[in-house]
Amino acid sequence: MEGMSEEKCALVAELVRVLEMVRQLEAHTAGQQQLGGAAAGGEQRCRALVCTMRDSIDRALHMAMSCCAGGSSPAGGQPESPPSGGDGSPRSAGSDQAGGDFRGRGNAARQCKKRKTLPKRSTQVRVSAVQDVTPLDDGLSWRKYGQKDILGAKYPRAYFRCTHRHTQSCSASKQVQRTDGDPLLFDVVYHGSHTCAQAQQQGAAAHPGGSTQGAAGPVLPFSLPSNRPAAGADDAGGSRLPGGAGARGTALPFVSPATPEGLARDAPHHDAELACTTNSPPIAHGGDGLHVPAGRRRFLGGPGQLLLSTNST
DNA sequence: CGCATTTGACCATC
DNA sequence: GATGGTCAAATGCG
Numbered sequence: 001m002e003g004m005s006e007e008k009c010a011l012v013a014e015l016v017r018v019l020e021m022v023r024q025l026e027a028h029t030a031g032q033q034q035l036g037g038a039a040a041g042g043e044q045r046c047r048a049l050v051c052t053m054r055d056s057i058d059r060a061l062h063m064a065m066s067c068c069a070g071g072s073s074p075a076g077g078q079p080e081s082p083p084s085g086g087d088g089s090p091r092s093a094g095s096d097q098a099g100g101d102f103r104g105r106g107n108a109a110r111q112c113k114k115r116k117t118l119p120k121r122s123t124q125v126r127v128s129a130v131q132d133v134t135p136l137d138d139g140l141s142w143r144k145y146g147q148k149d150i151l152g153a154k155y156p157r158a159y160f161r162c163t164h165r166h167t168q169s170c171s172a173s174k175q176v177q178r179t180d181g182d183p184l185l186f187d188v189v190y191h192g193s194h195t196c197a198q199a200q201q202q203g204a205a206a207h208p209g210g211s212t213q214g215a216a217g218p219v220l221p222f223s224l225p226s227n228r229p230a231a232g233a234d235d236a237g238g239s240r241l242p243g244g245a246g247a248r249g250t251a252l253p254f255v256s257p258a259t260p261e262g263l264a265r266d267a268p269h270h271d272a273e274l275a276c277t278t279n280s281p282p283i284a285h286g287g288d289g290l291h292v293p294a295g296r297r298r299f300l301g302g303p304g305q306l307l308l309s310t311n312s313t
Numbered sequence: 314c315g316c317a318t319t320t321g322a323c324c325a326t327c
Numbered sequence: 328g329a330t331g332g333t334c335a336a337a338t339g340c341g
Contacts, residue, residue: 146334157331
């Protein structure tokens with residue numbers, strides 16, 4: 001623990017730098033918003049800042065990970081942290097298919113167990129508005145595979161995994177959850193790392209023109225109440241209609257704390273709901289960010305202020 | 314028509 | 328015993 005002081009100092013320094021840059025970026029974006037968003041020069045500057053931020057954050061994360069692996073308190077304060085940061089081998093798609101009769105139910109648990117061996121990174125992303133998910137977009141393909149209410153948490157936790165998980169054995173996954181304290185603050189926990197080709201591209205050079213299907217779209221990690229306040233009465237319950245997408249407007253798994261009237265109030269039915277396809281890590285890349293899934297869901301949220309805060313305690 | 318999202322249920326771990 | 332995490336089926340939208 002004592003040996004960590006140096007690392008901690010470096011980590012703090014990095015984080016401070018990031019915060020500073022973020023502040024600048026924030027000021028810029030704010031200015032752009034006021035001006036109307038027609039500032040090419042500012043955009044370039046922002047991009048450069050984002051680039052540097054990414055670098056710094058990456059280093060900070062590496063340090064944090066080292067600390068975590070060393071036995072120090074986990075970066076995100078998560079109660080459970082993997083003892084070893086060993087990158088678990090990407091589960092072979094064929095291994096679990098052995099039986100082919102388990103419907104995957106039994107496998108689910110196994111996945112869970114395996115996932116814990118993957119390196120974990122936790123970060124927090126703040127959005128400017130409840131529907132603003134720009135900072136959550138990293139250009140990578142994330143597919144939501146579940147959402148669950150967490151005991152003690154006001155908001156549900158969304159589970160994402162790489163879209164190319166099966167095709168490219170990308171074991172990256174992440175959990176996104178709103179902090180009960182700040183509705184605008186998202187707690188993002190990454191498990192594993194992207195090994196898919198898209199991630200490589202993102203890492204090498206930010207390519208905004210991602211045309212890959214389901215490439216990336218800034219979407220909220222949670223399904224917001226599209227409308228129909230009727231079913232709002234019982235949420236925990238069991239009056240949910242079986243049959244996924246169909247029950248969209250019926251169940252209210254996640255009620256935005258801010259309850260932006262303009263958002264869910266009389267929204268027709270396509271504005272209020274913020275589906276989830278991809279979110280993004282705080283590690284902004286050099287790209288512009290806004291990728292829209294080939295032809296998938298619509299998303300809300302325009303470019304807004306972005307504030308990054310990394311867990312330091 | 315295809316793909317992504319949503320929800321319920323199941324299983325493992327603590 | 329309780330909670331968290333993941334999968335599969337169904338449905339809707341582009």
